[in-house]
Amino acid sequence: xxxxxxxxxxxxxxxxxxxxxxxxxxxxxxxxxxxxxxxxxxxxxxxxxxxxxxxxxxxxxxxxxxxxxxxxxxxxxxxxxxxxxxxxxxxxxxxxxxxxxxxxxxxxxxxxxxxxxxxxxxxxxxxxxxxxxxxxxxxxxxxxxxxxxxxxxxxxxxxxxxxxxxxxxxxxxxxxxxxxxxxxxxxxxxxxxxxxxxxxxxxxxxxxxxxxxxxxxxxxxxxxxxxxxxxxxxxxxxxxxxxxxxxxxxxxxxxxxxxxxxxxxxxxxxxxxxxxxxxxxxxxxxxxxxxxxxxxxxxxxxxxxxxxxxxxxxxxxxxxxxxxxxxxxxxxxxxxxxxxxxxxxxxxxxxxxxxxxxxxxxxxxxxxxxxxxxxxxxxxxxxxxxxxxxxxxxxxxxxxxxxxxxxxxxxxxxxxxxxxxxxxxxx
Amino acid sequence: xxxxxxxxxxxxxxxxxxxxxxxxxxxxxxxxxxxxxxxxxxxxxxxxxxxxxxxxxxxxxxxxxxxxxxxxxxxxxxxxxxxxxxxxxxxxxxxxxxxxxxxxxxxxxxxxxxxxxxxxxxxxxxxxxxxxxxxxxxxxxxxxxxxxxxxxxxxxxxxxxxxxxxxxxxxxxxxxxxxxxxxxxxxxxxxxxxxxxxxxxxxxxxxxxxxxxxxxxxxxxxxxxxxxxxxxxxxxxxxxxxxxxxxxxxxxxxxxxxxxxxxxxxxxxxxxxxxxxxxxxxxxxxxxxxxxxxxxxxxxxxxxxxxxxxxxxxxxxxxxxxxxxxxxxxxxxxxxxxxxxxxxxxxxxxxxxxxxxxxxxxxxxxxxxxxxxxxxxxxxxxxxxxxxxxxxxxxxxxxxxxxxxxxxxxxxxxxxxxxxxxxxxxxxxxxxxxxxxxxxxxxxxxxxxxxxxxxxxxxxxxxxxxxxxxxxxxxxxxxxxxxxxxxxxxxxxxxxxxxxxxxxxxxxxxxxxxxxxxxxxxxxxxx
Ligand code: SF4
Ligand code: SF4
Numbered sequence: 008x009x010x011x012x013x014x015x016x017x018x019x020x021x022x023x024x025x026x027x028x029x030x031x032x033x034x035x036x037x038x039x040x041x042x043x044x045x046x047x048x049x050x051x052x053x054x055x056x057x058x059x060x061x062x063x064x065x066x067x068x069x070x071x072x073x074x075x076x077x078x079x080x081x082x083x084x085x086x087x088x089x090x091x092x093x094x095x096x097x098x099x100x101x102x103x104x105x106x107x108x109x110x111x112x113x114x115x116x117x118x119x120x121x122x123x124x125x126x127x128x129x130x131x132x133x134x135x136x137x138x139x140x141x142x143x144x145x146x147x148x149x150x151x152x153x154x155x156x157x158x159x160x161x162x163x164x165x166x167x168x169x170x171x172x173x174x175x176x177x178x179x180x181x182x183x184x185x186x187x188x189x190x191x192x193x194x195x196x197x198x199x200x201x202x203x204x205x206x207x208x209x210x211x212x213x214x215x216x217x218x219x220x221x222x223x224x225x226x227x228x229x230x231x232x233x234x235x236x237x238x239x240x241x242x243x244x245x246x247x248x249x250x251x252x253x254x255x256x257x258x259x260x261x262x263x264x265x266x267x268x269x270x271x272x273x274x275x276x277x278x279x280x281x282x283x284x285x286x287x288x289x290x291x292x293x294x295x296x297x298x299x300x301x302x303x304x305x306x307x308x309x310x311x312x313x314x315x316x317x318x319x320x321x322x323x324x325x326x327x328x329x330x331x332x333x334x335x336x337x338x339x340x341x342x343x344x345x346x347x348x349x350x351x352x353x354x355x356x357x358x359x360x361x362x363x364x365x366x367x368x369x370x371x372x373x374x375x376x377x378x379x380x381x382x383x384x385x386x387x388x389x390x391x392x393x394x395x396x397x398x399x400x401x402x403x404x405x406x407x408x409x410x411x412x413x414x415x416x417x418x419x420x421x422x423x424x425x426x427x428x429x430x431x432x433x434x
Numbered sequence: 435x436x437x438x439x440x441x442x443x444x445x446x447x448x449x450x451x452x453x454x455x456x457x458x459x460x461x462x463x464x465x466x467x468x469x470x471x472x473x474x475x476x477x478x479x480x481x482x483x484x485x486x487x488x489x490x491x492x493x494x495x496x497x498x499x500x501x502x503x504x505x506x507x508x509x510x511x512x513x514x515x516x517x518x519x520x521x522x523x524x525x526x527x528x529x530x531x532x533x534x535x536x537x538x539x540x541x542x543x544x545x546x547x548x549x550x551x552x553x554x555x556x557x558x559x560x561x562x563x564x565x566x567x568x569x570x571x572x573x574x575x576x577x578x579x580x581x582x583x584x585x586x587x588x589x590x591x592x593x594x595x596x597x598x599x600x601x602x603x604x605x606x607x608x609x610x611x612x613x614x615x616x617x618x619x620x621x622x623x624x625x626x627x628x629x630x631x632x633x634x635x636x637x638x639x640x641x642x643x644x645x646x647x648x649x650x651x652x653x654x655x656x657x658x659x660x661x662x663x664x665x666x667x668x669x670x671x672x673x674x675x676x677x678x679x680x681x682x683x684x685x686x687x688x689x690x691x692x693x694x695x696x697x698x699x700x701x702x703x704x705x706x707x708x709x710x711x712x713x714x715x716x717x718x719x720x721x722x723x724x725x726x727x728x729x730x731x732x733x734x735x736x737x738x739x740x741x742x743x744x745x746x747x748x749x750x751x752x753x754x755x756x757x758x759x760x761x762x763x764x765x766x767x768x769x770x771x772x773x774x775x776x777x778x779x780x781x782x783x784x785x786x787x788x789x790x791x792x793x794x795x796x797x798x799x800x801x802x803x804x805x806x807x808x809x810x811x812x813x814x815x816x817x818x819x820x821x822x823x824x825x826x827x828x829x830x831x832x833x834x835x836x837x838x839x840x841x842x843x844x845x846x847x848x849x850x851x852x853x854x855x856x857x858x859x860x861x862x863x864x865x866x867x868x869x870x871x872x873x874x875x876x877x878x879x880x881x882x883x884x885x886x887x888x889x890x891x892x893x894x895x896x897x898x899x900x901x902x903x904x905x906x907x908x909x910x911x912x913x914x915x916x917x918x919x920x921x922x923x924x925x926x927x928x929x930x931x932x933x934x935x936x937x938x939x940x941x942x943x944x945x946x947x948x949x950x951x952x953x954x955x956x957x958x959x960x961x
Contacts, residue, residue: 031490059445
């Protein structure tokens with residue numbers, strides 16, 4: 008095998024027609040990414056420059072039950088900020104100063120753009136430059152947009168990571184080959200992958216985002232990167248512009264996906280076949296054993312994906328190939344063909360793929376299909392349950408560690424539990 | 435710009451959604467970017483509604499800007515009409531669409547839909563959720579009931595003596611704090627008084643119901659934040675009197691009954707004689723003695739805090755040491771109430787300011803919102819939730835009104851449960867120092883006796899504690915012995931004892947607090 012990824016299965020659906028829809032989209036905006044990013048990059052703070060709606064979104068999506076004070080906040084634009092741009096900039100500087108006085112431990116501050124700040128053309132990159140001068144000795148200030156007019160849900164992470172890439176130190180052209188894993192992973196998953204790469208002799212390995220903003224890995228022409236998340240199109244582009252090269256692979260869901268993902272790195276780093284097999288054998292074996300608990304329950308059951316996180320295609324691939332589920336429809340907010348090439352090849356033939364959304368029409372299709380399980384956003388779940396459909400919250404798939412061998416069983420369980428519950432209840 | 439971590443109220447269009455979602459046969463077309471669809475989950479997840487809110491969002495994107503966002507709006511409104519066939523439509527903009535100035539009202543008018551279309555102008559950069567709900571309800575009432583208004587100056591014809599008086603219940607919405615159960619309780623109470631409810635609105639009402647609001651004899655304003663503006667217009671237009679008392683608490687329920695009886699011309703004696711509430715007796719029972727003078731801090735929406743303060747002060751014998759609201763529109767009422775308890779009202783929507791105030795006042799009980807619950811938890815003060823913003827726990831499966839006599843029972847339990855029970859409080863004093871019985875031990879009903887592992891919250895607590903102490907102490911230090919003696923004081927009054935002692939020492943210019951100082955201070959302040 009070569010770095011281009013797993014063998015192409017020509018019966019796959021990479022050429023399948025796609026239903027493109029334009030209508031009401033029932034998805035979160037990119038600000039939501041802050042909820043996991045602020046826990047991942049532990050010395051970073053996210054200041055949304057937006058409206059009361061943005062603040063309310065964050066509160067509702069994160070729940071008010073957060074135990075410690077979150078490392079995010081909103082600078083709510085008010086009437087008088089709209090009156091004059093100069094004022095808005097001054098106001099922003101004042102709020103940032105106030106915030107950094109309250110939280111002096113912040114090493115990295117993201118100014119996060121929203122729809123209102125974009126529409127009034129509040130220039131946050133200039134604001135970041137300005138504030139960097141003022142706070143250079145303590146805090147680095149970056150900006151990106153998580154606005155709902157430009158990003159859906161997980162794309163906020165893409166924008167955030169893309170803003171981090173220019174900050175990564177330059178690795179020289181003479182530097183030995185290194186691997187970069189791109190996309191937020193739970194710490195436990197990151198550690199598992201690190202151990203596997205060590206055992207394979209692949210490395211040095213860096214992770215983006217790092218747990219601390221001061222540990223940004225180097226990047227250069229000898230950097231090869233593996234995407235851990237399918238929604239990082241901009242990050243990929245910018246990494247490539249810094250000379251790094253993407254390894255094409257399916258995403259690390261399930262035994263098969265994880266193996267193919269690791270294999271892409273192993274091949275690139277010249278790990279021989281027997282060592283690869285030896286190092287991955289235990290994990291593969293454990294993943295298969297864990298998945299076997301759910302085979303009976305999930306095999307033959309149909310599943311319908313509403314668009315949400317862009318994880319839909321890799322998840323559908325996992326569920327159809329490793330658990331024999333039937334795919335009623337895979338909706339995704341955006342279909343990034345380049346990132347998903349290896350995935351599309353592995354989808355069953357004739358699968359219905361839809362991109363974008365007209366939620367009412369898609370609801371009609373879901374009702375007609377009456378799938379055994381429907382994956383959808385928080386706004387739709389209870390109404391569908393009330394119509395007798397069994398649902399799974401899409402957002403849980405983003406918040407739960409699901410990548411890698413050791414999580415394969417957990418991932419299957421996430422889909423099995425709603426069915427299990429539906430079967431148990433006699434009310 | 436205002437720096438905020440949490441907010442008490444959503445944007446005004448969420449208020450409009452609370453009206454639309456409460457009703458039947460109406461649809462709201464909202465010009466908004468895709469992320470604003472998050473608001474649906476408030477209703478389907480937090481309130482556990484089994485239907486999607488009747489809202490169509492246009493979900494325009496950046497690439498649509500400056501080209502055809504108006505066209506997107508028109509298509510969305512047309513499609514929504516065709517698909518949902520509502521009896522009336524609300525149209526408006528969220529904060530982002532407000533900036534692009536597409537004028538949903540004008541665009542919808544151009545569509546000439548065969549139903550009433552009510553345009554909403556809700557300035558998102560100035561106003562908030564409750565105001566948005568109030569405006570939406572008011573405009574809806576004007577648009578739908580307006581055409582049935584009598585000519586100005588006409589008197590209401592007298593009520594037909596053969597039928598019972600009729601009123602409307604105004605103000606309950608979707609996502610309201612216990613609104614569902616309050617409506618049931620007050621409807622029952624009115625029925626016992628011989629009064630029928632003509633229309634409850636917006637909760638459960640159709641546009642046709644709104645159109646006949648003018649037929650009732652008077653209006654009961656359950657939640658002034660939502661219904662006062664509409665009720666005022668109905669009074670002016672249809673000469674319908676409106677109630678002023680919000681029946682939350684035992685005394686307020688009695689006052690409400692008298693007020694309603696007066697307006698409706700019915701005799702309340704039988705209902706008042708029954709007054710079926712346990713609150714007065716429970717409050718007088720000797721076990722409640724320990725409640726005497728407990729220092730309570732109250733924060734929430736205006737209606738609930740004003741009611742809670744009256745209950746706390748008059749019906750439970752607490753001492754109100756702080757009172758505040760995030761409902762700026764009702765600041766005057768809250769200020770007046772606060773004054774009657776000898777405190778200054780805190781009017782703010784900045785929860786950090788509330789936190790500071792709670793830390794400063796060291797109350798023994800906080801009555802607040804979910805936000806204050808967190809503040810209280812951090813400061814280790816017991817807390818009960820009395821007001822929105824709502825949480826999934828505020829939609830309990832059981833019947834749990836805040837209004838009327840049953841509401842008074844519910845409130846007695848709600849306010850008192852977070853506190854130690856009477857006899858228990860004395861036992862704590864008696865057993866202090868017992869090695870198995872100290873403040874790190876969990877109460878027996880909360881599982882095993884081990885102290886919980888310190889989590890982030892607790893670390894934060896001690897930091898706050900230290901910071902507070904540092905701010906007070908400065909010149910005053912504690913002698914080791916005195917510090918030890920302080921530890922012997924039950925933990926729920928220890929903070930107060932510490933502060934009082936330090937204040938006492940400071941006022942007298944003492945540099946060190948000894949055991950003597952501690953007891954001098956105790957004698958000085960009394961309990
Ligand atoms: S997750 Fe559930 S319990 Fe937690 S804040 Fe949200 S609604 Fe409340
Ligand atoms: S869609 Fe835009 S306005 Fe709405 S919450 Fe997201 S960034 Fe804020």
